[in-house]
Every structure is written in structure tokens, then in C-alpha cells.
Amino acid sequence: MGKRKEIGVLLLADFISICLAWVIYYYVRVRSGWIDMSVEPELAVPMLFVYGYWVVVFWLVGLYRSWYASSRFDELALLFKTVTFGCLFLFFAVFVDDQGSSVSVSSRLLILLYWAIVLATTSLGRMGVRSIQRNMLIAGIGVHRTLIAGGAERARELYARVQEYPALGYRVVGFAGLDRRWTDSGAPEAPVLGSVDDLHTLIPRHEVREVLIALDSSDHDRLLDVIAQCNGHKVSLKIVPDLYDIISGQARTNAIYGFPLIEISPQLLSPWEAAVKRTMDVGVAGITLVLGIPLWLLIGLAIRLESPGPALYRQRRVGKDGTEFQIFKFRSMRQDAERGGAQWARKRDPRVTRVGRFLRNTHLDEIPQVINVLKGEMSLVGPRPERPEFVEKLAVDIPLYLRRLKVRPGVTGWAQVKHKYDESIEDVRKKVEYDLYYIENMSLRMDMKIILSTVYHTVLGKGH
DSSP, rough: OHHHHHHHHHHHHHHHHOOOHHHHHHIIIIIISSSSSOOOOHHHHHHHHHHHHHHHHHHHHHHTSOOOOOOHHHHHHHHHHHHHHHHHHHHHHHHHTTTOOOOOHHHHHHHHHHHHHHHHHHHHHHHHHHHHHHHHHHHTTSEEEEEEEEEEHHHHHHHHHHHHHHGGGGGEEEEEEESSSSSSSSOOSSSSEGGGGGHHHHHTTTTTOOOEEEEOOOHHHHHHHHHHHTTOOOOOEEEEEEGGGGGTTTTTEEEEEEEEEEEESSSSOHHHHHHHHHHHHHHHHHHHHHHHHHHHHHHHHHHHHHHSSSSSEEEEEEOOGGOEEEEEEEEOTTTTTTSSOOOOOOTTOEEEEEEEHHHHHTGGGGGGHHHHHHTTEEEEEOOOOOHHHHHHHHHHTTGGGGGGGGOOEEEHHHHHHOOOOOOOOHHHHHHHHHHHHHHHHHOHHHHHHHHHHHHHHHTTTTOO
């Protein structure tokens, strides 16, 4: 089933499970006679509030992300931890609410009973959904169109193993060999579609959603080529375990039914971290935009007085998943700075005005990008967005360059606090290394470190 349908089914299953748990708990607490109550509480309204509470908690920990052909035990383990911590929060909320009242301790201990009930009902509901989903995959319903890329022998071995586990949900549509000489796949239902150099055209042509990589551990360069070919396409990449050392830090093990595969570029942030990151982006951007209005007006006036042209500068940039948008900046160069076409910035660039040099050293030229942040085109922290004409060239020259497009670009980033302006292709290569390090280690802690480093560089006038 599609992602939206899967989420819809899970929401329905959780609604039934959570409401059933509440009804059982209500009748034990209210109708059993164990606890004396002067007024009988309502059933329906609190039940709906509790359901909303659990939906938010489940979403924040990632229980509504796609679990396509993933381990049911892992989902149960996450569910156990989530329900436990969720009930602890409820316990303390009830404890605080009961302070100053004559409610007995035994009523609060009923939270333990509720914990057991809700864990049992939600677990049964989730396992029911996953069992149905598994049976559908075995029957060939909802399977992912899959392509195996690699050498002939390794690819055949991987194909044979995939066929042993239909519950994985992989429907192999064909092979992509290391070269165009391999024509016999050894599997009549899965032909050789081309070589790994053709992946960028094979994926959309055959509507591929999964690419399984079957390479020898010595094929380091070929692995990078395959990943680069798949960048820009909405496909999941998985490799056999003995290649893990090549991309250590970029992968997550996914072992089901004793069939281990390693996922490349898994979900980078948990849902709650992504929500906090976005909330922080909007909050800081909004405050900066409103409170800084007097300073922004002064900067705009200074730019106009020194050189003709608008104070704000707009330029096309490439954002998340290759989407283009217009970035806003305070103009720091002469209006005709790129009359001859796009150029790299240079040290002591003569095109930069005196006001512009001050703005660049203090990062103030980047401030209008809070508008892009509020629009959702950028984040406070992330890889800097590049111009479309440069992206096309850099994607060819630098392996894994397009991996930067997996995340929302930022006003500042790890590369900006660690390296200087891009003056050459070598500077870009170095910055890509920093960007990939950031992507592989994305966290709220990392974002705070970059923001504080940016403030430090801004105060000292060492902006890049």
C-alpha cells in the first residue's frame, strides 16, 4: 500500500486500539466499584483527548513513518518504549492534578493497569496491520519495483535470495550490470536492462522504487558511482553487508527473516527532532525579521547610498530534492557584477562594495534569507544552496554532490563555519566533505553548535 494509505490504516487501527483500551480502563476504574467516586466522569470526551495525545506521541517518535517490509519486532520494541514513557507522563500529570484533593494513591496506581491495557491493545492492532501487509506482499500486492545493480555473479546470488523471501516486497524488474557486455541474467523474468551507468535513465523508465546493490567489497569507486546515479530519484538504496565499511556512518542495518540488507541514506532526523528543528527555524526567523526592522532599513539605505540598484538581491538557487527557489540577500556587489555570467567569488573580490564587505564579514548580507526560512525553502542550518548552473557542473565533477539536496539548505552551515568562500572547484570539494559530515551527523545538538559558531564568527567579523 502507498505511504498515505499505510498511515491512514495505522491511524484507524490505533483509534480502535486506544479507544478500546480507554473503555476497558474506564469500566475497571468507574464501574468495578474499586474506587469511590462522588461524580461519574464522562467516557467519550476524555477518550478523544487521550487518543489525540497518543497520536501526537506516536508521531513524534516515528511510529507513523513507513515500516514497509521492516522488522515487526523493532516496531514492537519502539511501541513498548513509547507507551511506557507516555504513561509515565500521564502518571505525573494525574499526580499533580490530585495534589490537594482526597484522591487515594490506589487510583493513581491504576495508571499501571492502563499501561498494560494500552500496550496490549496497540500491539495487537499494529501486529494485525503488519500481518495483513505481509500477506499482501507475499501475494504480490503493494510490492516495490526493484532493480539489482552489480556484477553478474553477485547480482544472481542476490536475486536468488530475494526470491526466497517474498515478504520483503521486492519485485525485481531487471538488472543493471557493471558494463554493457552482460546480457544473460540467468533469470528469464528479470532481464538485463543496461549498465550501472544507465541507472539515472533506468529508474524513471521502469518506475523503480528500490535499488539493491550487489558489488564486491573492492568496488569502492563503483559504489560511489551507483549512489551518484541514484541521487535525485526517489528510490531506496540497499547494499549487502560486506560493503558497509565503505559508507560507514551513512547507513542503517535492515535485517528481516534472516536476510540482512543495509539501507543507505536512511531517515536523517526523527520526527520529533524534525518538528523541533522547524519550530526553532520559524521562531528565530520571525523574531529576527520583526525585531531587526530598524537595522534592516539602515542597511538598505547604506547600500543604496554607496551604489545604484536595489538593496535586496534575488537569485535562483537549488533547494531540497532539486527544487529551485529565489534566495534573498542584501546586495554586497555592484549591480553589474555578473554582466559576463555567473562567476566564483574571489578573495578581495573587486566587485564587492565597501558596505558589502562589511555585510559579508558580519554575515548580515544573509539576514533576508529568514524570509526563505519562513516560506519553508530553507532552514537556519544546512548546506548552502547553490546556483542551478553550478549544480549541474558540480554534480558531474564531485561524487555524491547531489546528496546535499537530501536536506533543506541553510542560512549557515558546518562548511561555512569551517571553510572560506568558494573560490575554486577545490574549495567546493572541501565544503562538500563538511556538508556530508553534517548530513551524516544531523542533530539538534549539531545545529546549536553551528549556530553558536556562526554568532562567534559574526562578532569577530570572520564571516565566510
